[in-house]
Amino acid sequence: MKVLAACGSGMGSSQIIKMKLANVFRKQGIPVEIHHCAIGEAKSIARNFDLIFCSKALTDIFEGANLGNAKVIGLQNLLSEKEITQRLLETLEEK
Numbered sequence: 183m184k185v186l187a188a189c190g191s192g193m194g195s196s197q198i199i200k201m202k203l204a205n206v207f208r209k210q211g212i213p214v215e216i217h218h219c220a221i222g223e224a225k226s227i228a229r230n231f232d233l234i235f236c237s238k239a240l241t242d243i244f245e246g247a248n249l250g251n252a253k254v255i256g257l258q259n260l261l262s263e264k265e266i267t268q269r270l271l272e273t274l275e276e277k
Contacts, residue, residue, distance in 0.1 A: 183207075183212060183213065183214050183215070183232045183233065184214075184215050184217070184230065184231045184232050184233075185203055185207070185214050185215070185216045185217070185231060185232065185233045185234070185235065186216075186217050186218070186219065186224055186227070186228070186231040186233070186234045186235070186252075187199035187200040187203055187216060187217070187218040187219075187234075187235050187236070188218070188219055188220065188221045188223075188224035188234060188235070188236040188240070189218075189220065189221060189236065189237065189240075189260075190220065190221055190237075190240065191220055193220075195237070195260055196218035196219060196220070197218055198260060198261065199218065199235055199236075199257070199260050200216050200217075200218040202260070202261065202262075202263055202266055203216050203235060203266060204216055205263055206263050206266045206267050206270060207270075209267075210267070210270070210271075217231075221236060221240050221243050222243075224236065224243075224244075225243055225244055225247045226247075228244060228247055228248065228249045228250070228252045228254070229248050229249055229250030229251075229252060230250075230252075231252050232251070232252060232253070233252065233253050233255060233270075233273065234252055234253070234254045234255065235255050235257060235266070235269075236254070236255075236256060236257070237256065237257060237260060238256035238257060238258050239256075240256070241254050241256035253273050253276075255269045255270070255273055257269065
């Protein structure tokens, strides 16, 4: 599975999300390739990923974007592995 972590500038927050995602996917036993970048770049490359994680406040940026089969997952608390796990499992059930 290819996953993208995106934040406003592509620096700190996306790197933190990436680390949290790695922990969650490892605990769930799901093989994953995780990348991180700025939200603007994420919008243009979204179709190359299965899942995109970002702040809930930034999800509207993906409106009108070519997402292909990618699902955008907005997080209220970027540091919460519990929330990431919950949203991940909900999204996988929908697929």
